[in-house]
Amino acid sequence: MNTRNNLAAVITLNTYSANIAKTLSAACFPCEIYAPKNIAGNKDSAFENISPLLQSLFLAGRPIIGICSSGILIRALAPIISNKLEEPPVIAISTDGSFVIPILGGHRGGNKIGKDIALKLQASLVNTTASETLIDTAFDDPPPGWEINHKSKVKEVTNAILNDKPVRLQVESGDCSWIKDQYKWNEDAKLSITLSDKSDACGDVVLIPKTIAIGVGCEREVKSKELINLAEKMIKDNKISPSSIACITSIDLKADEVAIRDLSSHLEVPLIFFDVHQLNEQRLRLINPSNTVFEAVGCYGVAEGAALCAAGSESSLIAPKQSAKGVTCSIAQSKNSINIEEVGRRIGRLTIVGLGPGQKSWMTPAVLKALNESQHHVGYVGYLELIEHLNINCLKHSFTIGDETKRASMALNLAAKGEDTALICSGDAGIYGMASLVFELLEQIEDSEWRFVDVVVEPGISAMQAASARAGAPLGHDFCAISLSDLLTPLKIIEKRVSAAIESGFVIALYNPAGKNRRQPLKKALHIIKNNRGPECPVIVARCLGRRNENVKMLKLRDLNEDLIDMLTILIIGNHETRNARNAGRSYIYTPRGYHQKNVSSQ
Numbered sequence: 001m002n003t004r005n006n007l008a009a010v011i012t013l014n015t016y017s018a019n020i021a022k023t024l025s026a027a028c029f030p031c032e033i034y035a036p037k038n039i040a041g042n043k044d045s046a047f048e049n050i051s052p053l054l055q056s057l058f059l060a061g062r063p064i065i066g067i068c069s070s071g072i073l074i075r076a077l078a079p080i081i082s083n084k085l086e087e088p089p090v091i092a093i094s095t096d097g098s099f100v101i102p103i104l105g106g107h108r109g110g111n112k113i114g115k116d117i118a119l120k121l122q123a124s125l126v127n128t129t130a131s132e133t134l135i136d137t138a139f140d141d142p143p144p145g146w147e148i149n150h151k152s153k154v155k156e157v158t159n160a161i162l163n164d165k166p167v168r169l170q171v172e173s174g175d176c177s178w179i180k181d182q183y184k185w186n187e188d189a190k191l192s193i194t195l196s197d198k199s200d201a202c203g204d205v206v207l208i209p210k211t212i213a214i215g216v217g218c219e220r221e222v223k224s225k226e227l228i229n230l231a232e233k234m235i236k237d238n239k240i241s242p243s244s245i246a247c248i249t250s251i252d253l254k255a256d257e258v259a260i261r262d263l264s265s266h267l268e269v270p271l272i273f274f275d276v277h278q279l280n281e282q283r284l285r286l287i288n289p290s291n292t293v294f295e296a297v298g299c300y301g302v303a304e305g306a307a308l309c310a311a312g313s314e315s316s317l318i319a320p321k322q323s324a325k326g327v328t329c330s331i332a333q334s335k336n337s338i339n340i341e342e343v344g345r346r347i348g349r350l351t352i353v354g355l356g357p358g359q360k361s362w363m364t365p366a367v368l369k370a371l372n373e374s375q376h377h378v379g380y381v382g383y384l385e386l387i388e389h390l391n392i393n394c395l396k397h398s399f400t401i402g403d404e405t406k407r408a409s410m411a412l413n414l415a416a417k418g419e420d421t422a423l424i425c426s427g428d429a430g431i432y433g434m435a436s437l438v439f440e441l442l443e444q445i446e447d448s449e450w451r452f453v454d455v456v457v458e459p460g461i462s463a464m465q466a467a468s469a470r471a472g473a474p475l476g477h478d479f480c481a482i483s484l485s486d487l488l489t490p491l492k493i494i495e496k497r498v499s500a501a502i503e504s505g506f507v508i509a510l511y512n513p514a515g516k517n518r519r520q521p522l523k524k525a526l527h528i529i530k531n532n533r534g535p536e537c538p539v540i541v542a543r544c545l546g547r548r549n550e551n552v553k554m555l556k557l558r559d560l561n562e563d564l565i566d567m568l569t570i571l572i573i574g575n576h577e578t579r580n581a582r583n584a585g586r587s588y589i590y591t592p593r594g595y596h597q598k599n600v601s602s603q
Contacts, residue, residue: 006088006365007032007372007390008063008113011050015039017067020097020121024065027120028393030372031065032360043389045360051076060365063089063105063113070103077104089113093123101126107141139193139205143178145337147243149206157205160191172196173244174209175336197244197333199236209337210246213315214267215307215330216260217250217293222326224262230324231263234331238319246338247272249306251279252345253297256451259327261347272310272344273452279305287320307332310343347454348415351422352438354429354460355386359546362461370458371422378411379424387424408437416449428462432483432511463570464509467542470552472581472588474540474572478506479591484521485512491521498525502532507578507591510571514562522562529573533557538574538589541565554580554589 008031012018018041021033033044034053040046047053054076057064066073070092081087081104089110092101100118102110111127118125140154148154160167166189169179174195194203197211214235218227235242248264250257252273264271279299283289285308289300299305303321311332319331340346351370356362371377372392377384381398397414399407411423425433435457442450468475480501484494501508508529514522529537535558543551543566557573565571578591 006060006062007368007392008065008089009034009057011054011064011066011068012036012039012044013050013068013072014095016095017093020067020093020095023097024117024120025391028391029117029120030390030392032390045389055080058088058090061088063091063109065091065093065113065117067093067095067097069095070101073103091117093117093121097121097123099124099126101128107138111138111141139207142207145210145246145339146174147208147210149201149208149241149243152203152205152207154205157191157193165189166191168192170194170196170203172198172201173211173333173335174207179207197241199239199241201241208241208243210244211311211334211337212240212244213247213249213272213307213310213332213334213338214245215249215303215305215310215332216263217302217306217328218254218257218259219326220257222257222259224259226325227259227263227327227329228266230322230327230329231267234319234322234329238331240331242267245269246334247310247340247344249273249310249344251276251297251299251302251306252452254302255345255347261454264347270340271347272306272340273347274306274309274344278309278344282308285317287317303328303330304332306330310340311338312336312343345452346418347452348418349420349454349456350411350415350438351420351456351458352411352425352429352433352435353422353458354425354427354431354433354462355383356461357427357463357466357545357547358386359466360389362466362546364458364460366458367460370456371424373420374422375419376411376414376421377424378407378414378421380407383424383426386426404434404437405441408434408441412438412441412447412450412453415453415455416447418452425460426463428460428465429457430459431462431464431481463511463542463545464572466545467509467540467552467570467572470542470545471540471554471572473590474507474538474574474578475509475591477575477577477591477593479509480504480506481509481511482525483511484514484525486518486521491524494521495524495528498528502528505575505577507575508571508573510573512567513569513571514565515567519562522565526560526562530557533573533576537576538578538580540572540589541569542572543569545570554587 010021010031010033012021012035034047035044037046058077073090073092087105089105090103091114092103100114100123102114114125140148161183166186168187168189169185170192176195192203193205194201195207197209247270249272250260252275254260255273276298282305283300286301286304294300307330308315311334315332315334318333321328321330353367353370374394376395378397384396384398397410411421414421423434429435464481482497537557539555539557539560541553581588
């Protein structure tokens, strides 16, 4: 199954379908299981009404697998179905698990997902897509290593083939074996399918093989625009289809070069690197070997050599090395689609993710996507347990509290091997999370392997955001956050920061307030706060946010019992403007921004 975009949502309605969902989970099928509240397990996402759930998942682009009648899925989604080119896969599985039926999004992964499920359940796949059932080929869902030109007349050509009308096959580049024997092609037909990596290729359907490797070299800290401009010019001059570019490639010494990274991002293609020994294997194939380059880096050509390495032994340089201000570029063409998983060294992605405080619905789609795409999950054992229900098939590396540096180093080392890795935090990764530690390690430790890592931070809902939302809007005006942990910050500095926050009139969010044997920082902080803010000051005490034993209390400062506060608690201390309010029998705490004064002055 290919779930590179979103994790599949498996919908169960009863104990029979729940058992099928468990079978998929046990077979390492990556998914999130949704079940009615009355039967939902601890690791399931519970729901009350199925139609709103299905519609929200569909609009979010999540693949949907309903273990139920297809009619339930159709009736729920019919009002919002609008564009077949954008709809996510929707698959129905019969309640006894014997039939798997792709309903929507067949050519957007639905048929592939259905086939994978059928294999895992040993069920019958009921595929009603004409192109697969009659000619075994969906032109708008080509095999790996191929893309389709978005202007292609897929429906017209497919209908012609299905009605036994003449169609011509034109092969300009790429291996045609996967399509050549699918139909009796007619060289004189008006309708045509063209296989080509050229930008000016003509045909009613144009299928584009990823046969192009662009090799580049550059001086240190060269401006990105110089390399991008040269590459764009050569792509245009050689009439290369951007969709045919399999990779940007260079010598591994340049793995941390910003210009090369920016070119990869600009063209939206992967980066591949080779060492000098691999590049020197291409010496006899170079058109422009250079002794100067050899003296500088140990090989006779970077741009040409890297392009040829990536494109393989049956490739040719269709654009020899060209130079511009501090940069070089060359283009190689392979006879077959280039499988970048089998050549060179990739840049690994380290995504530092924040899960939020614990509630499943508070996990952002970007975090869910990063978790699903990662080959490794690294984190505190408790955080890894929070995402067990996602059933993601990856390697898990768990650590105890206090092993933060080991966690961060392992995550960097895994990513440096080219293996996409997620470093998992609760709350927000950048707020008292692991993100700052990762960047600290990158700055302080000179590890040449870490230049092969691309670090991304995906935010999560922080504990102070969650606590504020539960209570109303106490963070509605200026506020600050202070950690009371003195393990890394001296107590005197913590006291100084609390005093400064009080003096400045901030609402204060207190993180890590107290541990079993660490009570002194909380006592000191509350002493400062109580001496400067009155006993009526609103306080929120939030514990285990987003989890089953969540407890949120709204108190007066005078009623605060510090003995009930631990590391699972976050405190929000109001300021002189923070107020208590009630509506419909419910209490709220909020801090006004001054709109009332603005409205009064404008009257």
